[in-house]
Amino acid sequence: MVNISDVARAAGVSKATVSYVLSNDPRITEQTAAKVRKAVEDLGYTVNHAARALSVKKTMTLGIISPAYHGSYLSALFGLHMYLLSEQAAKFGYDTLSICSDSGDQALNKAWASRKVDGFILMDVSDDDPRLSMAASLGAPTVAFGSPLDSYGLDSVDSDFPKAAQHTIEYLAQEGHTEIILLLWSRSIFRRKMGFALRFRDTILEQAKIHGITAHIVFPEDDESDPSVTIAASLRDYPNATAMVLHNESATIVAPQTFADLGVHVPDDLRVVTLFPKQLFTSMRIPFVSIDIDVAALVETAIMLLLSRISNPNAPMVRQAFDFPMSLKYQ
Structure with missing residues (x-):
């Protein structure tokens, strides 16, 4: 079975560096992180989640909070987002926990109090969303997937x-x-x-x-x-x-x-x-x-922002809006 030492040798780095990369530690350069990720992929290395969670005192789980009902307009699109979020989180050894509730602020409070997750991604964010103020008051690492007028100091990502x-x-x-x-x-x-x-x-x-x-x-x-x-x-x-x-x-x-x-x-x-x-x-x-x-680009950014926030809770707030190009390919 491939272990972290094998990954370290293949990437030419220390075991500690591999661990930092898997935890998305911002102190590691992108060049080094890319070598480690390539070694992980080439060797087929998978993280022992239980052992890692005990060693770093984390759940290795990200909470994705959304309304319980989306309606026919948002259901298919929401499914695409959920799939890509889970896929991207898994690349860094994280599981995702879907928390569907129309009382999202209370669900967030309960999940954080019970330490079920290390942070949250808020889906379907509105301008008067109570989840934003709740996450901010708890100090929970959180990314708003949307473009509210006031993000309460939380990181956010969306299309421009x-x-x-x-x-x-x-x-x-x-x-x-x-x-x-x-x-x-x-x-x-x-x-x-x-x-x-x-x-x-x-x-x-x-x-x-x-x-x-x-x-x-x-x-x-x-x-x-x-x-x-x-x-x-x-x-x-x-x-x-x-x-x-x-x-x-x-x-x-x-x-x-x-x-x-x-x-x-x-x-x-x-x-x-x-x-x-x-x-x-x-x-x-x-x-x-x-x-x-590009939903994949949005999702990747949301996960990276959240993992960075978990690693560095006091970093400056980030609000990223993607200006996507216009396509004429079928005209």
């Missing part, structure tokens, strides 16, 4: 939705569009004050005004609304619109078939721009211009 909105409008303005449809997340998402939806909506309306573009906002009523019905109704209501922006994954998925059923040809009849996960966009071959959201 204001930048995505700016890129979208600039692209449409360059093409000469003066009237567009914005098909956004459901009204229930906005009532919950979800930061990703609010930041994108507010910025795209500001940018549309700057560029002299009339933007018609369309919201599905709730998470269970049929997006194909919403798309068809918006085209009937705004027949002069020459472009549609989809910030709604469910609508993006059904849109190609909906347009085909309606006899709408993209992009000849209607320019369509969407924000969509890169990992799904390629396999589904969505035939629209897209801001490719």
Whole structure:
């Protein structure tokens, strides 16, 4: 069986250095860490979690806290995030504990008091999220996966939705569009004050005004609304619109078939721009211009931020927003 000494010899470092790398200690250079990770992968080394937890006085488990109910809009996307979070954590010898609760602040408090986890990642973060203040008051290492207005001093990671909105409008303005449809997340998402939806909506309306573009906002009523019905109704209501922006994954998925059923040809009849996960966009071959959201990059950053925070609780706060590129590959 491969042990830590074997990894150290293969990487040309000490056993202590291997241990530091596996614990994501920030004192280790990236060059050294890369050698150790390569040796781990080449040798097929796996961490003895029980022994390591006893030696470093850690649980070697990360808590992922999310609402108990996501609705049809967020379920598939949430599953992708959960899978990638668990996969990334495992690379550093960590397990993940999914904590699904609509009383997330109390669930966080209970998990931290019982020392079930070494830190938390908060999913589906809203602007008035009580989990943020709870984590901050407990001093628990925590990363907010989202873009709240106030993160209470916690680290956070998300797509840069204001930048995505700016890129979208600039692209449409360059093409000469003066009237567009914005098909956004459901009204229930906005009532919950979800930061990703609010930041994108507010910025795209500001940018549309700057560029002299009339933007018609369309919201599905709730998470269970049929997006194909919403798309068809918006085209009937705004027949002069020459472009549609989809910030709604469910609508993006059904849109190609909906347009085909309606006899709408993209992009000849209607320019369509969407924000969509890169990992799904390629396999589904969505035939629209897209801001490719790289969920894997977001997840990797979230895990690295949390492990760094566990290692160094007093480091300065980090808020990282990814400005993802626009893709034209299927146009």
